[in-house]
Amino acid sequence: MPMPNTPFSRSDPPDPPPLITVRGLTFYRGDRAIFRDVDLDIQRGKVTAIMGPSGAGKTTLLRLIGGQIRPHAGRIEVDGACVHELGRRELYQLRKRMSMLFQSGALFTDLSVFDNVAFPLREHTRLSEALIRILVLMKLEAVGLRGARDLMPSELSGGMARRAALARSIALDPMMIMYDEPFSGQDPITMGVLIKLIRTLNDALGLTSIIVSHDVKETASIADYIYLLSEGSIVDHGSPQTLERSRSAWVEQFLHALPDGPMSFHYPAAAYAQDLSLAQEPSP
Amino acid sequence: MIDGLRRLGRSTLFWLNRLGRATLFLLRLLSALPTLAKRPSLAIRQLYSVGVLSLPIIAMSGLFVGMVLGLQGYANLVDFGATSSLGRVVALSLARELGPVLAALLYAARAGSALTAEIGLMKTTEQLSAMQMMAVDPFARVYAPRFVAGIIAMPLLAGIFTAVGILGGYFVAVQQLGVDSGAFWSQMQSTVKLFDDVINGVVIKSVVFGWVANWIAVFEGYDAIPTSEGISLATTRTVVNTSLVVLAVDFVLTALFFGV
Ligand SMILES: Nc1ncnc2c1ncn2[C@@H]1O[C@H](COP(=O)(O)OP(=O)(O)OP(=O)(O)O)[C@@H](O)[C@H]1O
Numbered sequence: 001m002p003m004p005n006t007p008f009s010r011s012d013p014p015d016p017p018p019l020i021t022v023r024g025l026t027f028y029r030g031d032r033a034i035f036r037d038v039d040l041d042i043q044r045g046k047v048t049a050i051m052g053p054s055g056a057g058k059t060t061l062l063r064l065i066g067g068q069i070r071p072h073a074g075r076i077e078v079d080g081a082c083v084h085e086l087g088r089r090e091l092y093q094l095r096k097r098m099s100m101l102f103q104s105g106a107l108f109t110d111l112s113v114f115d116n117v118a119f120p121l122r123e124h125t126r127l128s129e130a131l132i133r134i135l136v137l138m139k140l141e142a143v144g145l146r147g148a149r150d151l152m153p154s155e156l157s158g159g160m161a162r163r164a165a166l167a168r169s170i171a172l173d174p175m176m177i178m179y180d181e182p183f184s185g186q187d188p189i190t191m192g193v194l195i196k197l198i199r200t201l202n203d204a205l206g207l208t209s210i211i212v213s214h215d216v217k218e219t220a221s222i223a224d225y226i227y228l229l230s231e232g233s234i235v236d237h238g239s240p241q242t243l244e245r246s247r248s249a250w251v252e253q254f255l256h257a258l259p260d261g262p263m264s265f266h267y268p269a270a271a272y273a274q275d276l277s278l279a280q281e282p283s284p
Numbered sequence: 285m286i287d288g289l290r291r292l293g294r295s296t297l298f299w300l301n302r303l304g305r306a307t308l309f310l311l312r313l314l315s316a317l318p319t320l321a322k323r324p325s326l327a328i329r330q331l332y333s334v335g336v337l338s339l340p341i342i343a344m345s346g347l348f349v350g351m352v353l354g355l356q357g358y359a360n361l362v363d364f365g366a367t368s369s370l371g372r373v374v375a376l377s378l379a380r381e382l383g384p385v386l387a388a389l390l391y392a393a394r395a396g397s398a399l400t401a402e403i404g405l406m407k408t409t410e411q412l413s414a415m416q417m418m419a420v421d422p423f424a425r426v427y428a429p430r431f432v433a434g435i436i437a438m439p440l441l442a443g444i445f446t447a448v449g450i451l452g453g454y455f456v457a458v459q460q461l462g463v464d465s466g467a468f469w470s471q472m473q474s475t476v477k478l479f480d481d482v483i484n485g486v487v488i489k490s491v492v493f494g495w496v497a498n499w500i501a502v503f504e505g506y507d508a509i510p511t512s513e514g515i516s517l518a519t520t521r522t523v524v525n526t527s528l529v530v531l532a533v534d535f536v537l538t539a540l541f542f543g544v
C-alpha cells in the first residue's frame with residue numbers, strides 16, 4: 001500500500017527549480033510522529049494545495065516552512081536557503097518575502113482594519129503615509145473590505161476577518177503566500193471571489209501559493225498540483241486531473257468524502273470498547 | 285516521605301527551569317533594546333497604558349495611606365509631646381518604604397496583570413506568530429516597549445504615591461488634628477535627605493521593583509499556555525510572584541541602604 005515518496009516520479013517538468021523543497025522531513029509532537037520522512041516540492045508560480053484530514057499536520061507543515069518550528073530531521077529549503085539553519089536576521093529577511101494567512105486570521109486586535117493592513121508597510125518600508133494609504137486601500141479593495149477600513153477586528157465576522165488578514169498578508173507583495181484554510185467560514189459568493197482572487201494574485205503578481213485546505217472541490221478547482229497528506233506521510237500527489245483519475249483508495253476516500261477508507265477520522269486511540277471499560281468487565 | 289521528597293524535587297526543578305527560561309527571556313529582551321531606541325514612540329505609547337492609567341489608583345491609595353500614617357503617627361507621638369515630628373515620620377516612612385513598596389504592589393495588580401493578560405491573549409490568538417511571520421520581532425515590537433515603559437513608570441508612580449501620601453498626612457495632621465503647619469514642614473525638611481531617603485528610597489528601590497515587576501509580567505505573558513486557563517493562571521502568577529519578590533527584594537535593599 002505505501003506510495004513511493006518521490007515527487008518527480010509523476011508528470012511535473014523538472015525545471016525551473018522548485019521554490020520550496022522538503023526532503024526527509026520528520027517531526028514529532030511528543031511521541032507522536034506528525035511527519036515521517038516526507039518529501040515534497042512547491043513549484044514556482046504555481047498554486048500547490050496540501051490536503052488532508054483535520055489533524056494531519058497541515059498547519060504544522062506551514063509553520064515548519066515558515067521557520068517557526070524546527071524539524072527533528074530532514075531539510076526544508078526555501079528559495080535555496082535552508083530555513084532551519086538560518087540565523088534570526090536571515091530568517092527575518094526571508095520572511096519579508098513570504099507571507100502566511102493564519103487559520104484564525106490573527107489580526108492585531110488593538111489596531112483597526114486599516115492599521116492592520118498598514119502594519120507590515122509601516123514596519124518594513126519608509127513610504128509616506130499618503131502612499132501607504134493608497135496601497136492599503138488597494139489591498140482592501142481587492143478583498144472587498146475598503147468600506148470596513150475603520151472597523152476594529154472585534155467588529156468583523158469570521159469571514160471578514162480572514163479577508164482582512166489576506167489583505168494584510170499581501171501588503172508587502174511577497175514572493176509566496178501560504179494560505180491556511182482560506183475558505184472555511186466563507187459564504188459561497190465570497191468563496192468564489194476568494195478562489196478567483198487567489199488565482200489572480202498568483203498569476204498577476206507571479207506569486208507562488210500554497211493552500212492548505214480540506215475544501216476539496218474549491219481547492220481542486222484552482223490548484224495546479226495537489227499533495228494528499230495523511231498520518232504523517234504523503235499518500236498521493238499530482239495534478240487535480242491525475243488525482244481525479246487515480247484509483248488509489250486514499251484519493252477515492254478524500255476527494256469523494258467517503259467516511260470509510262484508509263484515512264481515519266479518529267485521533268489515534270485505544271480500542272473503543274476498552275476505553276469504555278466494556279472489554280474487561282462482564283456486563284451486569 | 286519519599287513521595288514528599290520527590291514532589292519537592294520536581295517542583296524545585298520546575299522553578300529552576302522557569303527561572304532559566306525567564307533569564308534567557310530577559311537577555312533577549314535586553315538585546316532588543318537597541319532596536320527600541322530607534323523607535324522610542326513604541327515605549328511612549330505603552331507608558332500611557334501602564335503609567336497614566338495607573339495614576340488614579342496610585343494617587344487614591346497614596347492619599348489614604350498618608351492619612352492613616354498621620355493618624356497613627358499622631359496617636360503615638362502625642363503621648364511624648366512630639367507631634368511636631370509628625371512631618372518627619374510621615375515623609376520618612378513613605379519615601380523609604382511605603383511609597384515604593386505599595387506602589388509596586390498596586391502596579392502589579394493594576395498594570396502587571398494587564399500586561400500578562402494582553403501578551404498571553406496575543407499569543408493565544410496567534411497575533412505574535414503572525415507578527416513573527418511578518419518578520420517583525422515581538423521582542424522589539426511588543427515585549428521590550430512594555431518592559432521599558434514599566435520601568436520608567438514605576439519611580440514616577442512611587443514618587444506620586446509618596447507626594448500625595450505626604451499631602452494626605454498633612455491634611456490629617458495639620459487640618460484635622462491641629463499640628464503646627466510650620467513644624468510639620470520644617471521637621472520634614474531638616475530630616476529627609478535627598479540622597480539617603482529620596483534617591484535610595486523612592487528612586488532606586490522603585491527602579492528595581494519596576495524591573496522585577498515588569499520582567500515577571502511580560503515573561504508570564506510570553507510563557508503562558510495559550511488557552512483561557514493558561515492566561516488566568518499566568519495573570520495570577522504575575523500578581524503573586526511580583527508581590528513576593530518585591531517584598532523580599534525590599535528587605536534586601538532596606539538592609540543595604542538603611543541597615544546599620
Ligand atoms: N502546540 C502543540 N502541541 C502539541 N501537539 C500539537 C500542537 N499543535 C498541534 N499539535 C498536534 O499536531 C497535529 C497536527 O496539527 P495541525 O494543527 O498541523 O493539524 P491540521 O492538519 O492543520 O488540522 P486542521 O485541518 O484541523 O487545522 C494534531 O494532531 C495536534 O494534536
Ligand SMILES: [Mg+2]
Pocket residue numbers: 058059060103180
Ligand atoms: Mg490547521
